[in-house]
Amino acid sequence: MTGTLIRGASLLGETREDIRIRGGRIAATGRLTPELDERVIDADGLLALPGLVDLHTHLREPGGEASETVLTGTRAAAAGGYTAVFAMANTSPVADTAGVVEQVHALGAQHGYATVRPIGAVTVGLEGERLSEIGAMARSRAQVRVFSDDGKCVHDALLMRRALEYVATFDGVIAQHAQEPRLTEGAQMNEGALSGELGLAGWPAVAEESIVARDVLLAQHTGARLHVCHVSTAGSVDVIRWAKARGIAVTAEVTPHHLLLTEELARGYDARFKVNPPLRRDDDVRALREALADGTIDIVATDHAPHPAEAKECTWAEAAFGMVGLESALPVLQTTMIETGMLGWADLARVMSSAPAEIGRLDGYGDPLTEGAPAHVTLVDPAARRTWSTGDLRGRSRNTPYTGVELAGAIVATVHGGVATVLDGTLVDAEEVARRG
Amino acid sequence: MKHLLSTRDLDRETAVGILDIAEDMALTADREVRKLPTLRGRTVVNLFFEDSTRTRLSFESAAKRLSADVITFSAKGSSVSKGESLKDTAQTLQAMGADAIVVRHHGSGAAHQLAHAGWIDAHVLNAGDGTHEHPTQALLDAFTMRQRRYGADSRGRDLSGMRVVIVGDIVHSRVARSNVWLLTTLGAEVHLVAPRTLLPAGVETWPVTVHEHLEPALALRPDVVMMLRIQQERMHAAFFPSGREYAREWGLTAERFAALGPDTMVMHPGPMNRGLEISSAAADSSASTVLAQVTNGVFIRMAVLYLLVAGSQEASA
Amino acid sequence: MSARTVLHDADIARALRRIAHEILESRRGDGRLVLLGIPTRGTVLAERIQAVIDDIEPGVSSAGSLDITLYRDDLARTPTRAPQPTRIPAGGIDDAIVVLVDDVLYSGRTVRAALDALADHGRPRAVRLAVLVDRGHRELPIRADFVGKNLPSATSERVSVRLADVDGVEEVTIEP
Ligand SMILES: [Zn+2]
Numbered sequence: 001m002t003g004t005l006i007r008g009a010s011l012l013g014e015t016r017e018d019i020r021i022r023g024g025r026i027a028a029t030g031r032l033t034p035e036l037d038e039r040v041i042d043a044d045g046l047l048a049l050p051g052l053v054d055l056h057t058h059l060r061e062p063g064g065e066a067s068e069t070v071l072t073g074t075r076a077a078a079a080g081g082y083t084a085v086f087a088m089a090n091t092s093p094v095a096d097t098a099g100v101v102e103q104v105h106a107l108g109a110q111h112g113y114a115t116v117r118p119i120g121a122v123t124v125g126l127e128g129e130r131l132s133e134i135g136a137m138a139r140s141r142a143q144v145r146v147f148s149d150d151g152k153c154v155h156d157a158l159l160m161r162r163a164l165e166y167v168a169t170f171d172g173v174i175a176q177h178a179q180e181p182r183l184t185e186g187a188q189m190n191e192g193a194l195s196g197e198l199g200l201a202g203w204p205a206v207a208e209e210s211i212v213a214r215d216v217l218l219a220q221h222t223g224a225r226l227h228v229c230h231v232s233t234a235g236s237v238d239v240i241r242w243a244k245a246r247g248i249a250v251t252a253e254v255t256p257h258h259l260l261l262t263e264e265l266a267r268g269y270d271a272r273f274k275v276n277p278p279l280r281r282d283d284d285v286r287a288l289r290e291a292l293a294d295g296t297i298d299i300v301a302t303d304h305a306p307h308p309a310e311a312k313e314c315t316w317a318e319a320a321f322g323m324v325g326l327e328s329a330l331p332v333l334q335t336t337m338i339e340t341g342m343l344g345w346a347d348l349a350r351v352m353s354s355a356p357a358e359i360g361r362l363d364g365y366g367d368p369l370t371e372g373a374p375a376h377v378t379l380v381d382p383a384a385r386r387t388w389s390t391g392d393l394r395g396r397s398r399n400t401p402y403t404g405v406e407l408a409g410a411i412v413a414t415v416h417g418g419v420a421t422v423l424d425g426t427l428v429d430a431e432e433v434a435r436r437g
Numbered sequence: 438m439k440h441l442l443s444t445r446d447l448d449r450e451t452a453v454g455i456l457d458i459a460e461d462m463a464l465t466a467d468r469e470v471r472k473l474p475t476l477r478g479r480t481v482v483n484l485f486f487e488d489s490t491r492t493r494l495s496f497e498s499a500a501k502r503l504s505a506d507v508i509t510f511s512a513k514g515s516s517v518s519k520g521e522s523l524k525d526t527a528q529t530l531q532a533m534g535a536d537a538i539v540v541r542h543h544g545s546g547a548a549h550q551l552a553h554a555g556w557i558d559a560h561v562l563n564a565g566d567g568t569h570e571h572p573t574q575a576l577l578d579a580f581t582m583r584q585r586r587y588g589a590d591s592r593g594r595d596l597s598g599m600r601v602v603i604v605g606d607i608v609h610s611r612v613a614r615s616n617v618w619l620l621t622t623l624g625a626e627v628h629l630v631a632p633r634t635l636l637p638a639g640v641e642t643w644p645v646t647v648h649e650h651l652e653p654a655l656a657l658r659p660d661v662v663m664m665l666r667i668q669q670e671r672m673h674a675a676f677f678p679s680g681r682e683y684a685r686e687w688g689l690t691a692e693r694f695a696a697l698g699p700d701t702m703v704m705h706p707g708p709m710n711r712g713l714e715i716s717s718a719a720a721d722s723s724a725s726t727v728l729a730q731v732t733n734g735v736f737i738r739m740a741v742l743y744l745l746v747a748g749s750q751e752a753s754a
Numbered sequence: 755m756s757a758r759t760v761l762h763d764a765d766i767a768r769a770l771r772r773i774a775h776e777i778l779e780s781r782r783g784d785g786r787l788v789l790l791g792i793p794t795r796g797t798v799l800a801e802r803i804q805a806v807i808d809d810i811e812p813g814v815s816s817a818g819s820l821d822i823t824l825y826r827d828d829l830a831r832t833p834t835r836a837p838q839p840t841r842i843p844a845g846g847i848d849d850a851i852v853v854l855v856d857d858v859l860y861s862g863r864t865v866r867a868a869l870d871a872l873a874d875h876g877r878p879r880a881v882r883l884a885v886l887v888d889r890g891h892r893e894l895p896i897r898a899d900f901v902g903k904n905l906p907s908a909t910s911e912r913v914s915v916r917l918a919d920v921d922g923v924e925e926v927t928i929e930p
Contacts, residue, residue: 193639
């Protein structure tokens with residue numbers, strides 16, 4: 001088989017067309033007749049979206065292979081309909097040199113499930129003291145454009161200013177994990193009446209909002225691009241809305257879990273719900289959904305953060321922050337944004353594919369599914385519904401917050417650069433993907 | 438009752454019932470033989486991840502008075518910081534045949550997790566979890582208040598009409614949390630006094646009256662003034678500027694103590710910082726219930742162990 | 755089939771009077787009599803018997819209650835129950851003649867538990883047992899010294915003692 005024909009898919013939920021894929025590109029669209037050397041995918045009732053792009057993934061390799069590897073993480077990504085992921089820098093060693101980012105990039109290319117774009121550390125070892133070799137990473141084969149100390153905040157104002165300015169030289173962006181460190185010492189969950197009752201140290205909204213406010217002002221002052229990771233509070237939304245109205249070059253992301261889950265889940269002390277930034281109040285969830293709908297928040301990013309069982313099967317305070325999210329991202333978005341009428345499928349393609357590709361300067365992703373475009377395609381069954389379980393996960397870790405939750409939609413097929421990575425809802429064999437890719 | 442994790446879960450009837458059983462347990466203290474055969478053949482494990490000699494001894498004494506076999510496991514220090522240790526330790530103890538696990542842990546929610554994570558099926562008794570709750574301390578405090586107020590006529594009564602003022606580091610205090618829920622369930626009127634830095638987020642949603650200064654609360658002529666322990670390290674984290682200033686503003690000084698009504702009880706969960714939150718004049722007076730609290734702690738813990746462990750698993754599960 | 759009444763209120767009163775007399779007759783020398791009822795109905799019966807004794811020979815007897823909940827050997831097989839108060843009369847039980855009083859004597863396990871409980875309270879000169887009804891089927895080597903009525907019964911039958919102070923009616927019934 002040298003080609004693929006997707007028959008009868010609904011493009012972005014609008015027109016029904018066939019899509020012919022040849023040599024990694026879309027060869028034709030319209031009403032097409034199957035040819036002898038083509039694999040035919042029956043997409044009757046399915047939606048075709050440009051392959052999803054995640055700007056915020058923790059692949060854990062090198063150093064954290066007990067939780068995830070580039071292979072297992074990109075398999076989870078493909079299962080979730082993703083064709084490109086940006087891999088966060090907090091590995092061991094930290095991705096703060098050209099050597100580490102090229103290694104991660106090469107592993108992604110070798111396995112073929114998704115394009116892996118490493119994110120470079122802003123500061124050496126994420127220590128928040130000296131800038132890392134941003135230029136070397138930008139010019140490396142990994143073509144790093146996004147820089148982040150994610151997990152830690154670049155809290156030193158002078159260092160943040162310099163980073164914004166310096167990164168702009170390479171058309172890059174600083175993706176800031178906005179967390180004032182002194183206001184969140186020992187913090188365990190959202191600060192509020194519930195944290196007071198449960199006796200868990202609070203993570204006040206102002207710890208996020210004060211950094212976002214400072215950073216948008218620095219972005220204005222420097223004229224550089226700023227990206228705000230995982231916005232979690234209504235107050236941050238207000239600040240970003242204000243900054244955009246002033247023409248400041250700021251973009252922002254929200255995670256699927258902050259669009260669905262609230263702090264109430266901490267009540268049972270189940271550490272699967274421990275995440276940074278923490279789950280917030282109903283009012284915050286509502287504000288985040290509205291911000292994503294009106295464009296104040298530009299994109300959805302998973303903050304997929306795998307952890308081994310022992311990092312979660314302990315007391316809340318001792319447990320690691322983070323939850324996996326690649327496989328469940330699109331179902332959560334369909335449930336929270338599409339079925340509520342807040343976003344259409346074309347908007348979804350923007351916030352989960354074209355906009356993240358644009359922020360990350362990842363060419364060839366998120367393009368409309370038209371003749372000549374690279375063949376990155378995600379097929380979704382919007383009529384599917386299922387009660388989520390750890391059996392739906394394809395990565396190495398099991399720390400999903402959605403066990404027992406009914407979510408809409410399912411990924412039926414994913415095509416990355418013309419190579420099917422998921423067919424009939426099942427991952428294609430690793431050898432086959434690597435050989436064809 | 439399967440577990441005792443929090444006083445928030447207790448209704449008035451259950452709480453009064455525990456206090457009444459503690460009265461029965463107290464009667465055994467005056468007998469020729471103090472030991473009861475009630476938990477013969479049962480195993481109670483004291484699992485202490487945090488040092489607390491007095492609480493551990495109180496639980497040991499309670500379990501032994503009920504003839505249970507007692508295993509004490511002190512797991513403080515480095516072994517605790519490993520992620521899996523709580524689960525591993527709990528499963529090990531279960532394998533040793535523990536019927537009940539009395540757990541003291543520095544992490545809020547640890548007892549809740551032991552009870553509900555599905556790791557074990559022993560009864561779990563929370564002996565203090567982080568800054569969350571310490572239910573038996575609140576029960577012994579309520580028992581002590583009721584005893585002082587009603588003496589031999591205590592049975593069946595709650596704390597309606599009593600006014601209790603709790604002073605100090607509320608935000609970090611599991612004793613304060615457990616007392617707020619229990620005392621209000623028992624009908625008492627509860628007042629909290631602390632500088633704003635030591636009040637928890639959302640305290641305005643609690644069923645209490647909050648005061649930032651001590652004098653207005655003491656002017657209400659409370660029946661009970663409960664002074665919480667102040668950890669010295671708090672002043673280094675900017676919760677208040679100095680011990681001297683704290684004592685002056687929120688301490689039960691000799692002058693403040695002298696101005697209290699003649700029947701006002703002075704309580705403290707111990708250990709006390711004399712000269713900081715409480716003056717020696719108050720601590721050593723006849724108004725002080727500090728030693729009665731220690732004695733009553735054993736009776737309350739006997740009552741709770743009896744309720745958790747004595748009955749059949751099927752009936753109480 | 756419905757319950758059959760085997761003792762009416764007058765029968766109960768007569769039986770308790772007879773027991774009171776027997777207890778007094780069995781008292782040798784100057785022994786102090788302490789009647790300890792096993793809650794709930796045993797306590798009521800102990801008080802009534804003691805009242806009769808006190809009429810006949812004032813000042814030689816006293817009544818109280820002895821709860822056995824914490825001494826039962828079937829704790830692990832039944833739901834947890836709240837203990838009842840134990841009241842030992844002033845003067846204690848040391849060197850006294852203690853009469854345990856219960857409504858029905860059946861397997862003997864309650865009495866065994868009461869003997870254990872009693873031993874933790876002191877050392878009586880002698881311990882006797884008075885019951886309103888002995889229905890047989892002993893599982894332990896225990897017998898009553900004073901019996902209101904022997905009532906041979908099948909284990910399937912149900913013997914119920916109801917007292918006015920507790921139940922509003924005064925009768926002993928047996929039902930299949
Ligand atoms: Zn982050």
